[in-house]
Amino acid sequence: MKKIKIIIATIVFTITVTGCGLYNFTGTGDLNADTFQVNFFQNSAPIIEPGLDRDFTLALQDFILNQTSLDLVRANGDLLYEGEIVEYRVSPMTATANNTAAQNRLTIGVQVRFSHKNKPEDDFDQRFSFFYDFPATSQLTAVQATAFQEIFERLTLDIFNASLAKW
DSSP: OOHHHHHHHHHHHHHHHSSOSOOTTTTTOOSSEEEEOOOOOOOOOOOTTHHHHHHHHHHHHHHHHHOOOOOOSSSOOOOEEEEEEEEEEEEEEOOOOSSSSEEEEEEEEEEEEEEEEEEEOOEEEEEEEEEEETTSSSSSHHHHHHHHHHHHHHHHHHHHHTTTOOO
């Protein structure tokens, strides 16, 4: 009797696991890819911030590595991310009664070209941007690390969702 229960439990477990298919919490499902490549995102924005291109490229690589089981390669990846930083801008957002800025906004925009070697219908060329608001009394250099982290988190998530997360 105990042996029959073990066999039934094993059968139920096997059917449950195989019946659910491939699923994960990132929403990527079956990627039909084993590798990905992120080419260097050159900074072609009107204002050049030194190191921004390197930092963004690494942030995108790290995000995809942490969210998938794909291997990062230097060439011939199944998935290819390339593009450039096209916007780096600080602009006043709100004013005080004295007509001075009370809050500034740092905006970073990237143009991304995504290619999927095995599913060309998923390819796109799209612009992504995000911002960080900070008090006008603060210098950008004082908030830059926090601003970059927040902007990069959002940009990489948006790029990931557009390219791999098929919810």
